[in-house]
Amino acid sequence: METIITSKILLTPLIPMVTALLIMGSKKKPNLRESFSLFGALFTFLSVVQLLPHILARGSYEYTLFTLYPGVSVKFHLDGLGILFAGTSSFLWIMAGLYCVGYMRGLDEHAQTRFYFCYAVAVGGAMGVAFSANLFTLYLFYEIVSVFTYPLVAHHQDKEGYDGGRKYIVYLMFASKAFLLPAMILVYVQCGTLDFTMGNVASGMFPSSASSVLVKVTYLLCLLGFAKSAIMPIHGWLPAAMVAPTPVSALLHAVVVVKVGVFCLARVMLSVFGVNLLNNLGLGIFTAYLASFTIITASVVALTQNNLKMRLAYSTVSQLSYIILGVAMLTPNSITGGLIHITNHAFAKITLFFCAGSIFVATRKKDITEMGGIGWSMPFTMIAFGLASLSMIGVPPVSGFVTKWYLALGTLDIHNMILLTVILVSSLLNAGYFIPVFFTSFFGKPLPGDTSQGGFLEGSPFIMLMVIPLFLTAVASVLFGIYPDLFIQIINLMLGR
């Protein structure tokens, strides 16, 4: 394990921020603005990729930017978990960048400069979270993501938008001030520092003398504080945030923002508390049951939603808890299953949201019942939708299967049949709310009097710009299902295997 101290790793969080400034400066020129956005995304991804070889050689990067107080600093550290999340998010930003152009121009949305600006800052914040070496840096970027996604949620500036935006910011700010801030301070008071224990998931930061009650309280505060992970009962903001334009829902509320929440939680569980402490205090299994409850309940709610984006939102709530469940079972297999789902869910869910968006742009339809027979006019979209659904359900060889395989292995490792049942039942529920959509789109009949979907709808340039990325992400989902080796290797490094 060689740790390289280099300011090179500042580049990844910095590029999106610089991109955002360039976007702001290119106010009146849409082409320039969108090329900034695309190149920013591309360079961010490349900056992550060039860090990969050293990480794969069991190394890591570190850099301290500012020290505020002994033990509290703005410090960056890149390890396997970080690069997994950063790589996934930045790659999908490229896809979403292409998609945005089609979507925003196709609908002729207002305030597009503000949109691209906030979009880039939010991704930059997520990169910062992925690269954080301590709780303060994590908190800093976490909050940046919260604030800069508010204008995206309230983008339409109608009553719905403002209500959704208010709910969004109230949930996130309240949770971070009420739970996360005290949790951070309690960690500092007990450990004397906020720096994560890197490179060893077994032992956390807490000294052996720490009072178990206080550790439990701190843990609960963390669990509730990262409201972005949308674990029940703090999931309410996510469905409300679906009023945002679809590219926001796709990249941010399926990949960047929610994954920031889950990533933070995983980071805190593995690098602050450590597997041993969580096991000893029984906190792991407690979290696993809470996540299970979320998985089942959210899936049941998803069954009842007729609005496609709402159904996807509740599906996200449920799927995010798979990640938490995996980490919370605290065995190497389950953690692998949980963490790999960060990537697997990202690719599948962004595809599904992209599909919902392109259907909306082509036909202005939001409800599933209106989509009878739409598959014949938008075949690529709906095939991609089908592939991504298979990933969500966990059908081999699509990537979701890998997740469920490792999660199931994890439940067997700890001999917990209840959790195994949860995984199996939830897969059935996933099938229950995805297959009808696919079925309706090909074998359903359009509503009487609906003439909007005659002929092939994917021919126009804007729609093409949307269909290409969504098809690519769907194909990637399949590829990752067949070759998950790279991701498993990265996670194994993280686990010290």
Next chain:
Amino acid sequence: MEQYLIYNTLWYPILTVLMAVPLFGAFITLGIRGDQNLKIWGLLVTVLTTVLSLPLFFSFDLTTAKYQFAEFNDWIPFVDISYVLGVDGISVLLVLLTTLVMPLCILCSWSYIKERFREFIFVLLFIEASMIGVFISLNMVLFFIFWEAMLVPMYLIIAVWGGPRKDYASIKFFLYTLIGSIFLFVAIIALYVTTGTFFIPELMTHHYSFSYQMWIFLAFALAFAIKVPMFPFHTWLPAAHVEAPTAGSVILASILLKMGGYGFLRFCLPIAPAATVYCMPYLIVISIMSIIFGGYLALGQSDIKKLIAYSSVGHMGFVTLGIFLLNDVGIKGAILQMINHGITTGALFILVGMIYERTHSREISDNSALGIVMPIYVSFLVIFSLSSLAFPGTNSFVGELLVLIACFSKYKVVGGFAVVGAILAAAYMLRLVQKMVWADSDGHSHPGDRSQLFDLNLRETATLTFLTIFVFWIGFHPTPLLNIMDTSTAHLLKQVESGMHASPAGHHAHLNGLGETVKNLIAFKY
């Protein structure tokens, strides 16, 4: 004297000069004609003071807790009244804050003040001299003279250039502060009678009986609690803020309130340590009440200035909380919080002043949905609002973090209550920002008359940019400031520690019933 003071070694007597420049500047003002010339003159004098004060930061000796840059001259020797000045790690930052904020006060009055410009500049420069005097005096009488001298100009600022209810607000301000001053004066005389000296560092070395300490402490604490202001003495503040012109609000929020916190640190803690320790639980409870009530009241305001005024009560609650936790992190956090509050709240008042100049209203509903017409203004509003709610990466976060660390390491329950204050801060600031930036606008046009809503000009942008630099500088790199406080804070705590044991235990015992209960309550022992 050498045991307390390190004499000034700069080529000019820096502390005297810092008072003399604005004071002489003020008198020269009386001979200048033309508003434009007066403004430029005011700006020149204040900027010169700022420049002259910079050595305080760069030549400050971090290794000593003695009073530096000191000057000593006899004045009325037979009653031990002398002209003695000096700064230590506690006061030096407040002096710098004063000299940095004053040019901004001139800048934000540039077009706000329409009448009696000469008198306005005079009063502003005069109050600068006396505020600096308060922070650097090491003689009780000298301190008291400056303390009172600052009262009249502030009264004038509100009463002459204030809003519609200026008479009510200015009298209320004056009376409240005067009542505090009377107690302060009595305590000063009492100390002189007992010790025969007015020299502050020497007063700290005497040992007083516990009951004597209690009286001294209460008299001081009342004066400073009104100034801070702590709940329930805070009612003068919103009135004064709402009626005062922008520069008055900025001075009030950025500097005058800090004198309360400074007074606690300079007088209460070292002179009456045993009483401080005894009263600590009550003061912590009062601080928490200030934090929560201030935040709660801010939540319901429809007047922007009132909202920020109540938020000040909450923020200053964090200051007193940090002070009375009596540990190193807490006191450092408190001093830093004072500086931060000066920067952030000052900036927010400047922002309110700017919008008032345009719409002639301070109601949130009259100033809503500005995002589409005033993007620069709105950007600054967001930055300073985030700073006010202690967003990580801004100055207030560091101060609040240190105070909360102090809380949680000492009394976890108190920490829990302080967090409620932090939540309230986020609630009222976000509400304010949401309304002022967006309200319910559709994003295409401003709902009302937008002819008045021109964006910031160069002067206004420069004023706010200057403060923005400090927001992020302290937010990411507070170490230089913390280093300046370090030695003095440690020394102060040593004084409290040694003084606390010096008091006879017997006195403690019979007074302790209720105090012990409150202490147990906040320590969560039941």
